[in-house]
Amino acid sequence: MSKRLDSFMLYERAKKVIPGGVNSPVRAFDPYPFFVKRGEGSRIFDVDGRNYIDYVMGYGALLFGHVPKFIVERLKRAVEDGFLYGAPTEEEVLLAEKIRELYPSIEMVRLANSGLEATMHAIRLARGYTGRRKILKFEGCFHGSHDSLLVKAGSGALTFSIPSSLGVLEDLAKYTLISRFNDIELTEQIVKENRDDLAAIIVEPVAVNMGLIKPRIDFLKALRELADYSGAVLIFDEVVTGLRLSPGGAQQYYGVKADLTTLGKALGGGLPISAFGGREDIMKNLAPAGKIYASGTYSGNPLSTKAALTVLDYVRENQNIYLEMRSKVEKLCKAIQDIAIDKNLKITVNYVESMFQVFFTDGEVLSYDDVKKSDIELFKRYFHKLLENGVFIPPSQFETCFISTAHTHQDIELTINAFQNSF
Numbered sequence: 001m002s003k004r005l006d007s008f009m010l011y012e013r014a015k016k017v018i019p020g021g022v023n024s025p026v027r028a029f030d031p032y033p034f035f036v037k038r039g040e041g042s043r044i045f046d047v048d049g050r051n052y053i054d055y056v057m058g059y060g061a062l063l064f065g066h067v068p069k070f071i072v073e074r075l076k077r078a079v080e081d082g083f084l085y086g087a088p089t090e091e092e093v094l095l096a097e098k099i100r101e102l103y104p105s106i107e108m109v110r111l112a113n114s115g116l117e118a119t120m121h122a123i124r125l126a127r128g129y130t131g132r133r134k135i136l137k138f139e140g141c142f143h144g145s146h147d148s149l150l151v152k153a154g155s156g157a158l159t160f161s162i163p164s165s166l167g168v169l170e171d172l173a174k175y176t177l178i179s180r181f182n183d184i185e186l187t188e189q190i191v192k193e194n195r196d197d198l199a200a201i202i203v204e205p206v207a208v209n210m211g212l213i214k215p216r217i218d219f220l221k222a223l224r225e226l227a228d229y230s231g232a233v234l235i236f237d238e239v240v241t242g243l244r245l246s247p248g249g250a251q252q253y254y255g256v257k258a259d260l261t262t263l264g265k266a267l268g269g270g271l272p273i274s275a276f277g278g279r280e281d282i283m284k285n286l287a288p289a290g291k292i293y294a295s296g297t298y299s300g301n302p303l304s305t306k307a308a309l310t311v312l313d314y315v316r317e318n319q320n321i322y323l324e325m326r327s328k329v330e331k332l333c334k335a336i337q338d339i340a341i342d343k344n345l346k347i348t349v350n351y352v353e354s355m356f357q358v359f360f361t362d363g364e365v366l367s368y369d370d371v372k373k374s375d376i377e378l379f380k381r382y383f384h385k386l387l388e389n390g391v392f393i394p395p396s397q398f399e400t401c402f403i404s405t406a407h408t409h410q411d412i413e414l415t416i417n418a419f420q421n422s423f
């Protein structure tokens, strides 16, 4: 990769004016990232004249690939009407109505701009509504970089958390409890011990920020029961799974309802928009109707809102896309497993619908502890080998690969070849 000269020079310039040279940490990798010129369909083109089959897909946002025509056409018309008004529009009402149709647990909804905002507001809302302080999250799940959730397990018992970033107050971190994903017994114990002060249980129904980990069959149902038992608000963070696992997200896919749901990423097809919504008796406490505050200059901005409306209509009218993406991922993952067996390489491949991840460890990967057993150095070499072979995946073992409706059968064949060369 030593010939990526234009990217190298941009990186040198970037490091002088942008901390670490990137605007979000996961974009950086050694020795330096490629800089993007443009995207088209399943491909991403860099400033060095190379292109890659893209499995990062805007970290899950680009469900329809780069520059999908149906969104572009809508946006072209939309820009002529204005970027921002600071007053409500009919489209915001329409979007709320359409979200409610797809997500029956969402009776009322508020728009925001990023996943971070949606989960931050959902947690404040849960605390305000219950009058309680503590929240329970799962080790390895990520919900955006805000203070209540930037915590990790302390060195002692898993359940005691410490800030995972300087600048996050220990006094705040102590109100965030941590359990193990897929561990019903431990979660039950924590909920019972903290029953009176537990405001919310927040979970990624499919975990995509510690590699990809599916929920065990009863895990989500158990969380529903524990929330009912304790009176805590059950928050499904569907920023990634929403619209991606199915039009109705993980809740439709697994048949479990949350009290509050966060959506983001695929909702805007690549434009910044997110939403948080749920039970009316909780949501109606938001200002100006109630006393819990959440605001945003760009919330419900016309461009993102119109993009999201187009996305929701598209997934409703084209439900075959889910089957098609699933069959491509299945084909790819089975081929990856076969190649690994052939080359005597010990890996585990987790996949569900349009998402997958390869772990350099054998045995089931069901929790953060399992992911940590993976050979990270080997993963880094694999990432670079794939890049050399024209395939771009997230540069971290703790992320997830995404396909889009733009990925063709030929892309899958080329990717299988790239795996053959890389392994």
Ligand SMILES: Cc1ncc(COP(=O)(O)O)c(C=O)c1O
Pocket: 059, 113, 114, 115, 116, 117, 119, 142, 143, 144, 145, 204, 208, 209, 237, 238, 239, 240, 264, 265
């Ligand atoms: C499950 C989940 N929730 C929330 C977020 C935060 O979203 P954003 O980066 O838009 O703030 C992410 C980001 O990757 C995510 O994966």
